[in-house]
Ligand SMILES: Cc1cc2nc3c(=O)[nH]c(=O)nc-3n(C[C@H](O)[C@H](O)[C@H](O)COP(=O)(O)OP(=O)(O)OC[C@H]3O[C@@H](n4cnc5c(N)ncnc54)[C@H](O)[C@@H]3O)c2cc1C
């Protein structure tokens with residue numbers, strides 16, 4: 001099976017709120033030198049891909065659209081076990097929305113050769129739009145199953161566990177398919193070995209521009225956006241937590257009194 | 266034509282809770298943009314109850330293949346009825362259904378898409394809708410405006426109050442012809458599995474007791490289940506707990522998981538990452554039980570106990586049991 005995993009490089013999303021700053025001119029988070037990471041669910045997606053490869057054979061490629069810095073995300077993907085990587089990077093892509101990004105990713109994936117499976121994260125760790133994966137499926141004209149925690153395969157037919165409110169659904173489909181992946185105990189991302197990090201650091205990774213991919217200029221960039229971010233604001237956070245004093249029994253008694261005052265129980 | 270279009274669902278003859286939440290958003294948009302409201306229904310189910318909520322028209326595609334959810338077929342039908350309704354703003358729930366459909370529907374309609382909206386207002390003389398949504402794991406909020414219509418919008422569940430009855434209660438049903446072919450479904454649902462621990466739905470529970478990594482293992486959840494049972498509530502979890510496999514993924518509360526808005530939310534052994542807190546902003550009273558006085562959860566909780574949950578929960582369960590007489 002040939003698998004492509006779409007990875008996005010983002011500022012570490014687990015950064016505490018106290019260190020979060022806004023850049024008002026771009027309506028984006030100010031990078032401030034914070035560490036850049038692979039968006040967490042994309043690592044889960046890569047783990048799913050690597051396990052499928054280990055079981056059934058095939059290849060895994062990682063692809064990213066973004067700044068030249070995203071090369072390091074791709075290198076990590078290679079170090080984890082991907083066979084191939086490609087970066088789509090072009091100033092013409094700046095300011096693109098999900099439709100522009102998906103248009104570029106679709107062309108990049110086609111250039112790699114249409115795979116059996118395209119995997120995305122269920123949501124990115126910064127904007128969490130949950131749109132790039134499903135739009136990419138449309139652009140590639142393949143079916144999409146979203147919020148998938150687990151994938152099993154037999155005879156070119158895959159079974160996907162899709163998490164929903166009441167529990168989960170099991171979906172079946174034949175490749176080509178696009179899946180958006182949710183974290184799960186079965187896809188906890190592996191740590192790359194030092195040796196593999198070294199090897200990956202020496203690999204050359206192709207960088208493709210929009211023109212290399214034949215992406216229509218009118219489909220990408222700020223001029224093509226369908227929605228605009230007008231403003232980014234910081235929600236006000238109040239901190240007025242009342243702490244209970246004393247030994248556990250005392251703490252619990254006071255808590256119950258306070259809860260009754262608040263009519264919470 | 267009514268330009269505000271809600272993708273609705275009917276449960277037991279009445280609009281579902283999520284549909285009523287969408288109708289609140291729809292009424293706001295309709296007033297601001299001077300448009301009418303229509304609802305699209307797929308499959309069987311009587312839509313007459315919708316007219317009491319200011320709905321002018323119900324567009325229905327009724328094909329036997331729409332009885333069970335299947336994305337490819339739903340998308341074909343939704344595109345058809347949205348076009349028939351002349352939809353300008355399409356509202357979908359931000360739950361697993363809307364998350365599966367919204368972006369693909371937008372692609373097919375050449376529309377914009379805004380997801381997880383928590384606030385809607387209409388701006389100034391141009392009368393453009395402004396949609397607010399959390400971004401960066403809840404560390405910021407973005408105000409987003411469409412640059413074109415139509416625009417597909419999902420509303421974050423349990424954020425808008427359910428709509429109340431309004432208007433004269435009259436409307437018309439418009440059947441939309443569609444004939445689907447089973448071959449158009451490229452995937453197939455083989456199985457659906459329910460995973461509830463206490464019998465009360467997490468989203469509907471008046472009290473939610475959630476556990477995180479601090480519980481140290483799946484055994485810790487037995488205490489939480491006990492407390493939830495006494496409070497007639499439900500059990501939730503942080504992503505760390507679901508990722509560890511201690512409890513099912515469907516119990517995850519937060520940005521990726523569920524939004525809950527109970528009267529009482531008790532977070533046990535949960536640090537209070539913004540992505541978790543994103544799922545509980547509607548909770549009236551938040552209680553934190555955490556061993557670390559510096560844990561960020563104490564910045565959002567109303568009441569807190571610093572301590573080991575193993576020492577706190579047994580007396581808490583006993584006291585609550587006394588009080589609730591069960
Ligand atoms: C894109 C994205 C989406 C996410 N979506 C979600 C989501 O939907 N839901 C979610 O929950 N998270 C989500 N997260 C993850 C989130 O950022 C945190 O990593 C996660 O919530 C941490 O879980 P936790 O609080 O259980 O674990 P930790 O952060 O490890 O906290 C454990 C806490 O337990 C306390 N503790 C330890 N021992 C005890 C004891 N004996 N008694 C009492 N307290 C104890 C510790 O002091 C600590 O505060 C998301 C992250 C990203 C990047």
Ligand SMILES: Nc1ncnc2c1ncn2[C@@H]1O[C@H](COP(=O)(O)O)[C@@H](O)[C@H]1O
Pocket residue numbers: 006007008009039041042063064065066098101105119120121122123124125127128129130131132133
């Ligand atoms: N710039 C990008 N490059 C590669 N993949 C991306 C990019 N942006 C989004 N994706 C993929 O789409 C998923 C969902 O992103 P989003 O729609 O922003 O929530 C991510 O988890 C990635 O798998």
